Each structure stands twice: as C-alpha cells, then as structure tokens.
Amino acid sequence: MAEVAIGIDLGTSNSCVAITRGKTVEVIPNAYGEATSASVVAFDEDGAITVGNAAKAKIIHQPTRTVYSSKRLIGRYFFSEEVKKAQAVCSYRIVEGPNHSVRIQAADDQYSLPEISAMVLKEMKAIAEAHLGQSVTKAVVTVPAYFNDNQRQATKDAARIAGLDVMRILNEPTAAALAYGFGRGLTQKVAVYDLGGGTFDISVLEIGTDVFEVLSTAGDTFLGGDDFDDRLIDLMADEFSAQHGINLRKDPFAFEKLKVAAETAKKNLSVDDEVEIRIPDIARNEAGDLLAVERRVDQQEFASLVMDLVMRTFKVCDEALQNANVTVRDLDGVILVGGPTRLPMIRKAVGDYFQTQPKTDVDPDEVVAMGAAIHAASLTSPEQTAYLLDVTPLSLRIGVAGGLAETVIERNTPVPIEQTRTFTTFQDYQERVKIRVFQGESRQADGNERLGQFEFAGFRKARRGEVEIDVTFAIDSDGLVRVTACDRATGQQASTEITLSSGLSETELEGILEKGDTDRVQTATPDGVSVQADQPDTPPPPAEDELETLDDADLDDLEELDPDLEEDSLELTDGVQTPPAQMRGDALEVDADSGNPADPVPVETDTPPTPAAGGDGKDVDARDAYLGDGGTDLAGGSARDREPESK
Amino acid sequence: MSDLAPTEILALANILDELDYYQVLHIDPESSAGQVRQAFHASSRAFHPDANRHLDAAHRGAIARISKRITEAYTVLRDAKLRRAYDDALREGQTRMQIAEAEAKAEQQASAELEGTTPNGRRYSALARQDVARGDLKAAARNLQTAITFEPANTHFKARLAELREEIEKERRRARGAL
Numbered sequence: 090m091a092e093v094a095i096g097i098d099l100g101t102s103n104s105c106v107a108i109t110r111g112k113t114v115e116v117i118p119n120a121y122g123e124a125t126s127a128s129v130v131a132f133d134e135d136g137a138i139t140v141g142n143a144a145k146a147k148i149i150h151q152p153t154r155t156v157y158s159s160k161r162l163i164g165r166y167f168f169s170e171e172v173k174k175a176q177a178v179c180s181y182r183i184v185e186g187p188n189h190s191v192r193i194q195a196a197d198d199q200y201s202l203p204e205i206s207a208m209v210l211k212e213m214k215a216i217a218e219a220h221l222g223q224s225v226t227k228a229v230v231t232v233p234a235y236f237n238d239n240q241r242q243a244t245k246d247a248a249r250i251a252g253l254d255v256m257r258i259l260n261e262p263t264a265a266a267l268a269y270g271f272g273r274g275l276t277q278k279v280a281v282y283d284l285g286g287g288t289f290d291i292s293v294l295e296i297g298t299d300v301f302e303v304l305s306t307a308g309d310t311f312l313g314g315d316d317f318d319d320r321l322i323d324l325m326a327d328e329f330s331a332q333h334g335i336n337l338r339k340d341p342f343a344f345e346k347l348k349v350a351a352e353t354a355k356k357n358l359s360v361d362d363e364v365e366i367r368i369p370d371i372a373r374n375e376a377g378d379l380l381a382v383e384r385r386v387d388q389q390e391f392a393s394l395v396m397d398l399v400m401r402t403f404k405v406c407d408e409a410l411q412n413a414n415v416t417v418r419d420l421d422g423v424i425l426v427g428g429p430t431r432l433p434m435i436r437k438a439v440g441d442y443f444q445t446q447p448k449t450d451v452d453p454d455e456v457v458a459m460g461a462a463i464h465a466a467s468l469t470s471p472e473q474t475a476y477l478l479d480v481t482p483l484s485l486r487i488g489v490a491g492g493l494a495e496t497v498i499e500r501n502t503p504v505p506i507e508q509t510r511t512f513t514t515f516q517d518y519q520e521r522v523k524i525r526v527f528q529g530e531s532r533q534a535d536g537n538e539r540l541g542q543f544e545f546a547g548f549r550k551a552r553r554g555e556v557e558i559d560v561t562f563a564i565d566s567d568g569l570v571r572v573t574a575c576d577r578a579t580g581q582q583a584s585t586e587i588t589l590s591s592g593l594s595e596t597e598l599e600g601i602l603e604k605g606d607t608d609r610v611q612t613a614t615p616d617g618v619s620v621q622a623d624q625p626d627t628p629p630p631p632a633e634d635e636l637e638t639l640d641d642a643d644l645d646d647l648e649e650l651d652p653d654l655e656e657d658s659l660e661l662t663d664g665v666q667t668p669p670a671q672m673r674g675d676a677l678e679v680d681a682d683s684g685n686p687a688d689p690v691p692v693e694t695d696t697p698p699t700p701a702a703g704g705d706g707k708d709v710d711a712r713d714a715y716l717g718d719g720g721t722d723l724a725g726g727s728a729r730d731r732e733p734e735s736k
Numbered sequence: 737m738s739d740l741a742p743t744e745i746l747a748l749a750n751i752l753d754e755l756d757y758y759q760v761l762h763i764d765p766e767s768s769a770g771q772v773r774q775a776f777h778a779s780s781r782a783f784h785p786d787a788n789r790h791l792d793a794a795h796r797g798a799i800a801r802i803s804k805r806i807t808e809a810y811t812v813l814r815d816a817k818l819r820r821a822y823d824d825a826l827r828e829g830q831t832r833m834q835i836a837e838a839e840a841k842a843e844q845q846a847s848a849e850l851e852g853t854t855p856n857g858r859r860y861s862a863l864a865r866q867d868v869a870r871g872d873l874k875a876a877a878r879n880l881q882t883a884i885t886f887e888p889a890n891t892h893f894k895a896r897l898a899e900l901r902e903e904i905e906k907e908r909r910r911a912r913g914a915l
Contacts, residue, residue, distance in 0.1 A: 473787040
C-alpha cells in the first residue's frame with residue numbers, strides 16, 4: 090500500500106486529523122463521525138485510559154483524573170506563570186518533576202506533558218488508521234506560531250512517543266494559509282487570525298502562487314477560548330457566592346460542572362442571541378437543600394464580559410502588522426482560525442479592525458489540520474508543490490553579565506538562518522565560558538524563556554581581548570535552534586542542540602518508549618466497544634538526521650543565574666548595539682567553578698580540556714557541554730551524531 | 737527543486753562567502769524591493785530544504801548552507817535602511833554582513849544624518865535650526881533645502897523639510913482665517 094502521511098492539529102481543547110488524497114483534502118472523522126476530538130485524557134479507576142470526546146464526558150464525574158488543556162503546560166518550567174495559573178483553575182494535580190519540569194499526577198501515576206500529548210496524538214493516529222484501513226507513521230504536526238523552542242521540542246517528543254515520525258513541526262497560521270491558498274494560484278497578502286482554546290496567534294503572509302511567505306507573526310500564549318469560559322465561570326461563581334455564601338470553586342465537582350456549562354453557553358452564543366444556563370443540584374446549603382445555578386446571558390452581556398480579551402488580540406495584531414510593514418488596507422483578506430472565531434462578536438470585531446469581512450469559507454476548526462495534511466502530502470510526493478517560508482516568532486538571545494540578554498537573531502527573521510556574533514575573553518588567561526541561550530523580547534535575561542546552556546572551553550589561553558570566540562545561532566525550517574561556539578584561532582568548537590526542557594531527557598524518553606505505557610489507551614471503535622489500541626510497540630527509528638538531545642544531567646540548576654562574575658567574562662567584540670561604556674555589562678558570564686574569578690588564571694597546561702579520548706565527545710567536568718576536539722567540523726555532523734553520555 | 741547538478745550544489749556552497757547578497761539572490765544591485773522579494777521566492781523554490789530532501793546528507797548540508805545564506809541576503813536587502821548599510825560595506829569589499837551589524841550601521845547612519853554628513857550639510861542644517869529658534873520657518877526651509885543639495889540621500893533632512901513645509905502651510909491658513 091502506498092505510504093500515507095497525515096496532518097494533525099494538536100489543539101488545546103480539540104484536535105483534528107486530515108489527509109490529502111489525490112487533489113482533495115479531507116478531515117477524518119472519529120468513530121462517532123465527529124470531525125474533532127477533545128484533547129482530553131481520562132485515567133479511569135480500573136486503570137484504563139480514555140482519550141477524546143469520551144474522556145471529556147468524564148470531566149464532571151472524575152475531575153481529578155481527567156486531564157484537559159494540557160497544551161498550556163507543555164514545554165514549560167514548573168515555576169512559570171502559566172503553570173501557576175493552570176494549577177489555580179485545573180482540578181487535576183500538577184506537580185513538579187525533575188529539573189523543574191512539570192508532571193501530571195493522575196491517580197497513582199505521574200505523567201510528563203509529552204506523554205499526555207502523545208496519548209492524544211495516538212488517538213488521532215488511530216482515528217486515521219481506522220478510517221484508512223492501514224497503518225500510519227508519518228505526520229505533520231502543528232503548533233501555535235508563538236510556541237518557543239522548548240514547546241516545539243516537547244511536541245516533537247510527544248509525537249515520537251506516539252509512534253509518529255514527524256516530518257515537520259508547522260505553525261498553525263501558516264498551515265491555515267496553506268489550506269486557504271493552496272492550488273489557487275493567488276497573489277495576495279493575508280492575515281491569519283487564530284484564536285484557539287488556549288493561545289492567540291496572528292500571522293501576516295504574502296502568498297505568491299506556490300510560495301507562502303510569512304512576513305511577521307505575533308501572539309499571546311496566555312489568551313484563548315478558555316479565558317472566555319473563565320469569565321462566564323467567574324460570573325456564575327461570584328453571583329452564587331453572593332447569593333448563597335458558598336464558594337463553588339472549592340468543590341472540584343461543582344467547578345467542573347460550571348466549566349462545562351460555561352463552555353456550552355459560549356458555544357451556543359455562536360448561533361443563539363441568548364442562552365440559558367441551568368445547573369441543578371450543584372451544591373447544598375446549611376439546611377441541606379439542593380441549590381441550582383440559573384442564569385440567562387445574551388450576546389451583549391457576553392460581549393461586555395470578554396471585550397477586553399478581544400481588544401488584547403488587536404494589540405497583538407497591531408504589532409504583527411507593524412512588523413510586517415503593512416497596514417490593514419494592504420491586506421487582501423483575513424482568515425479566521427479556531428472555535429472562538431465562530432462567535433458573532435469576534436467576527437464583527439475582527440471585521441471592524443481589518444476593515445474587511447473575514448473569510449469564512451474554510452471551517453475554523455478544521456483549516457489547520459487540512460493545511461498540515463497538504464504539507465504532509467507535499468513532503469511525501471516526488472514533486473514539491475508548495476514552499477513555506479516562515480519566520481522565528483521570538484528573538485534568540487545570549488546571556489551576558491549583569492543578568493542581561495543580548496539579541497543574536499531578532500524575532501520575525503525568516504528561517505532557516507544562521508547568525509554569528511563574536512566575543513572575546515574578559516580576563517587574562519580565562520579558561521572557559523558558559524553560553525546561555527534565551528528566547529524572548531526582554532533585555533533582562535530572566536524575563537525570557539531559558540532554552541539551555543553549554544560550556545565552551547579549550548580555546549587558546551591568552552590575555553584578555555586576544556581570544557576571539559564566534560557564537561553561532563542557527564534556526565532550521567522546523568524553528569528548532571542550534572548553537573555553536575568556535576575559537577577563531579584554533580577552530581575548537583562546542584555546540585548544543587537546544588533541547589533541554591521538553592521535560593524529558595533522552596534517557597527518560599527511551600524509557601517511556603520501551604515501557605509502552607501509553608498503550609493502555611483505549612481506542613473507540615465504530616461499534617462503540619473499547620478495545621486495546623492496535624499499536625506497534627516500537628516507534629519507527631528516528632529519522633537519519635534526528636539529533637540527540639542532551640542528557641537530563643545536562644540541565645543545570647536555574648538558581649545559577651547569578652551574573653556578577655564580570656571579571657571572568659567574555660565581552661562582545663563586534664561592538665554591535667553596544668556603546669563602549671556598556672562593554673562591561675555585556676560581558677558573557679562564566680560559571681562560578683571555572684577557576685578563581687578574582688585571580689587571573691595562569692596557563693597550567695597546554696592540554697585541551699577534551700578528555701584523552703580526544704574527539705569522542707566526552708564532556709568536561711561541568712557536564713554541560715559537548716566539546717569537540719580541535720578542528721572538528723560540526724557542520725559535517727561528527728559532533729552532533731555523538732551519543733549523549735548516560736549519567 | 738534545484739536545477740543544479742549535485743556537484744554544482746557543493747561548489748556553490750563552498751564559494752558562498754565570496755558572493756555578495758545580490759549574487760546570492762541572482763539580482764542586479766539596482767533591483768527594486770519587489771524584485772528582491774521575487775528573487776527570494778525564486779531562490780527558495782530552487783534551494784528550499786524541503787524541495788531537496790531526497791538528496792544525500794552531504795548535499796542536504798550544502799543546501800542548508802545555501803538556503804540560510806539566501807534568507808540572510810533577503811533579510812538585509814528587503815529593508816531599505818539595512819540595504820544602504822550593506823551597500824556601503826560592499827563598496828569596501830565586504831560581501832557578508834551580520835544582520836545585527838547592519839542594524840547598528842543603519843542606526844549610526846541615521847544619527848549621523850541628524851547633524852549632517854558633509855561640512856556644508858551640517859552648516860546649513862545648523863542655520864535652519866537657528867531659523868526655527870527665531871521663528872522664521874521660511875528661512876529655515878530655504879536653508880534645509882540648501883543642505884539637501886549637499887546631501888540628497890539624507891532622509892532625516894527630507895523628513896524635517898516636509899514637516900517645516902506643513903507647518904508653514906498651517907500658519908498661512910491660520911493667517912487667512914484671522915483675516
């Protein structure tokens with residue numbers, strides 16, 4: 090049978106799978122004929138795992154065992170704002186895993202976020218397999234354009250756990266534009282307004298027949314349809330509390346009932362002018378009487394509840410248009426993506442903002458999966474039929490002394506790209522330097538997402554200012570980041586894949602793949618009987634050029650961020666954007682245990698720090714760097730193909 | 737997909753550093769912004785990693801290097817300010833420029849233009865500033881116009897002159913209204 094490749098829109102609330110057959114793209118319905126399946130995983134008391142719409146139905150019965158909106162947590166550190174926010178509103182338990190990662194405690198087991206997402210992906214894969222009558226291993230999976238590198242890597246890991254070979258991580262708005270413009274021979278500038286369950290993205294694209302060039306993208310990963318639901322929940326809970334003195338938020342069962350009611354009300358407001366919310370028997374008063382929530386909400390009241398959220402999306406749109414150097418008048422159209430864009434108030438507001446009627450000919454819930462399927466087909470067919478030219482959504486930065494982060498690649502720079510900046514040692518006979526990589530728009534290092542770090546040593550020891558170290562950042566077409574440091578004089582190199590915080594190390598990932606735990610997932614079949622999903626236990630071998638992630642122990646502890654080590658630092662030599670007076674502030678940090686920062690370190694030995702085995706990629710004692718032997722050409726792949734050491 | 741033979745792809749990847757950005761994109765140095773974009777699209781059709789994924793690892797590596805350079809060339813040439821900074825560097829023989837470097841140069845250029853980049857440009861723009869301080873906008877416009885004849889590319893002077901003329905026009909209307 091011919092090899093097939095599917096497109097999966099892994100959404101915060103719902104997921105969708107599609108395939109291209111011949112010239113048509115079709116969304117594959119699940120066993121119940123539904124085009125989308127809830128991105129919900131339920132862990133039943135009997136140990137079975139249910140995924141999809143059936144799992145969503147269990148939220149009110151087993152709130153602590155049912156995991157939803159987990160996409161908001163993927164690729165996040167446990168201490169991040171978003172995790173705190175999720176803890177406040179989710180009934181399932183979110184706990185801390187190793188290296189500040191996030192784990193979900195469902196009954197007796199803990200799951201990483203990639204594992205949860207893998208269960209959803211597996212369900213989508215099974216839906217496609219049931220429909221097509223053949224096994225599927227290749228897929229294009231979409232992510233919000235504004236996802237950072239950690240979130241992309243974690244999504245990639247999830248697909249691998251699900252037994253999928255991800256041909257491409259594709260940005261959702263780009264996928265939507267592809268579904269809109271593919272094969273139509275358009276020459277247009279369009280905006281994609283993508284308001285999903287948990288994230289908002291806006292991308293401005295120029296479509297030139299078969300080329301889809303993203304001019305800019307902007308987003309807010311803290312804003313989505315869930316927030317609209319929360320406003321309705323607040324309304325009901327506050328009024329109930331005022332009326333009966335009972336806080337419904339404290340009872341997980343009552344809270345989930347509110348949540349379900351709010352979501353239903355929101356959905357109905359997409360078609361009805363007014364909805365009536367009725368939740369009987371939600372609580373008991375002191376006298377033991379059963380109490381109910383009853384409330385009517387009309388379009389106008391709902392609009393007033395969420396208008397500030399909608400306005401927030403337009404601020405993001407302003408930014409995207411400005412970065413693309415276009416005004417709304419330059420645009421030929423606006424494409425709507427995501428369930429919440431069905432709301433009449435959103436359609437009207439978007440129409441007003443862009444001064445044009447948004448395009449509604451593609452289903453906002455299905456357009457992303459369809460675009461992913463088109464790209465998947467393009468990547469498996471012998472003839473390339475569409476060229477996607479995307480941008481990096483967030484600036485890439487390098488940590489410098491004073492707790493600051495210097496930009497190396499600015500946001501909205503087209504990818505793939507490579508940029509190099511040159512640094513020099515700040516101290517006589519300095520031996521090593523720590524290169525910290527950040528992603529975000531803050532000048533302050535800790536205002537950005539931390540992607541990872543590595544140590545560079547073995548460069549020529551010399552007086553300060555005499556050593557020149559090139560630090561090169563490269564972003565590939567998937568939006569994934571790679572950083573290399575190179576001593577100009579010796580060609581000594583060190584590099585890292587920035588893959589540190591998917592929350593799983595390579596070793597852990599392999600453990601999960603071996604255990605096959607996600608195989609407990611029950612897949613619904615057309616006759617409604619749950620059966621063990623028929624999945625191969627082993628995933629396909631990683632693609633030839635798949636790169637190894639760093640080991641868990643390579644994750645440094647974050648409190649090491651203390652930057653006051655200027656004496657032992659590097660300084661920028663290209664002087665770009667850096668007036669001389671600030672040179673000191675822009676010195677690269679080094680780690681504390683790299684000799685005595687106060688004393689210039691004399692040259693102790695000429696031996697390079699690479700261990701005797703020269704060239705086998707063993708790391709130095711700080712354990713967070715791969716150091717190649719002198720002259721190793723990383724681009725040739727020798728260093729990146731090395732196995733990470735098991736700790 | 738690239739029309740180049742596999743050996744030509746490797747050869748192109750090897751001489752990348754000798755090519756200037758116009759050569760990378762196969763365009764004339766006088767090309768318009770629209771032509772730069774068209775060339776970027778055309779180059780992407782040939783060298784996009786997706787379109788060349790069937791090649792072996794060595795050739796894919798070469799394609800990756802070429803496509804990154806194409807993106808870099810496009811990023812610099814599509815922006816008028818960065819392109820100007822690059823053109824200056826190119827005249828000095830520099831074929832490649834990091835984007836941050838181009839931005840810093842462009843910023844320097846902009847702040848230099850504030851004062852003027854030629855002795856006469858500086859002199860007449862200073863006179864224009866004094867005229868404004870005295871309230872004689874028409875004299876200021878004349879002096880700025882003279883400054884521009886010495887620095888025809890100075891975007892800052894031009895913007896200031898436009899502002900001045902608008903101001904003069906407004907005053908004239910106000911005067912007419914008073915009558």
